[in-house]
Amino acid sequence: MTQDAFAEAPTLFEIDEAPVQPLPSGKLPSYIKDHRKRLRERFMSGGSAAMPDYELLELVLFRSIPRQDVKPLARVLMDTFGDFNRVLTAPEERLRKVKGVGDTVITDLKLLEACAHRMARARVIQRHVISGWDALLDYCHTTMAHRETEQFRVFFLDRKNVLIADEEQAKGTVDHVPVYPREVAKRALELNASALILVHNHPSGDPTPSQSDIEMTNRIQDACLALGLTLHDHLIIGKSTELSFRAKGYL
Numbered sequence: 001m002t003q004d005a006f007a008e009a010p011t012l013f014e015i016d017e018a019p020v021q022p023l024p025s026g027k028l029p030s031y032i033k034d035h036r037k038r039l040r041e042r043f044m045s046g047g048s049a050a051m052p053d054y055e056l057l058e059l060v061l062f063r064s065i066p067r068q069d070v071k072p073l074a075r076v077l078m079d080t081f082g083d084f085n086r087v088l089t090a091p092e093e094r095l096r097k098v099k100g101v102g103d104t105v106i107t108d109l110k111l112l113e114a115c116a117h118r119m120a121r122a123r124v125i126q127r128h129v130i131s132g133w134d135a136l137l138d139y140c141h142t143t144m145a146h147r148e149t150e151q152f153r154v155f156f157l158d159r160k161n162v163l164i165a166d167e168e169q170a171k172g173t174v175d176h177v178p179v180y181p182r183e184v185a186k187r188a189l190e191l192n193a194s195a196l197i198l199v200h201n202h203p204s205g206d207p208t209p210s211q212s213d214i215e216m217t218n219r220i221q222d223a224c225l226a227l228g229l230t231l232h233d234h235l236i237i238g239k240s241t242e243l244s245f246r247a248k249g250y251l
Helices: 030-046 053-064 071-081 084-089 103-122 130-144 181-190 211-227
Strands: 151-157 163-171 195-201 230-237 242-244
Touching (some): 030 053, 053 071, 053 103, 071 084, 130 151, 130 230, 151 181, 163 181, 181 211, 195 211
Parallel strands (some): 195 230
Antiparallel strands (some): 151 195
């Protein structure tokens, strides 16, 4: 399969949905048209729960590539990245290495990823965090669980434990992210925050803290105590679960 095997449609910014168009021969094979119709009907009647990941991905690719059977590309993407979430969150440079993926497919996948993050964030920002803990965990998993490198975020809370800011403090490698306690504390003072929740992901999928994770958390805890700030928790996000420093007795 060559890079040009899939002819892409305009992006979602340019058209609502790419219409099914004939192949260069002038006729669209009926099996492609019928297959697309069946998948759309199944999705509308049963939702995403009625479809495996690769078929959900096909529905997305229908919009990006109107002229060909996109099942092979959906399968390749699933085989390459593992699941639907990892396809959406895959780095652009890795997506471009997949034959058949170009600007339109990448734009549409990244748009869906941004929408998922925006919807999850809306459930927690300016909300009481402690009473909405499940929504906070959902947001963390949506934005961080499928990343291929470590990311360190800080949730800043006011005196009523309302989330006032969610900020990325650092990016790292597959197993390390540099964090500077002084900068975290400084940013909390700039935002007039009263409490913090630290969050970072483990791309390996295992949320067990490393010794450096524990030491870094202790340094931030010391900085918070010196400034009268409360460190509620440090969450490590794995692929399917998370670890709470507070619940495990590290804080």
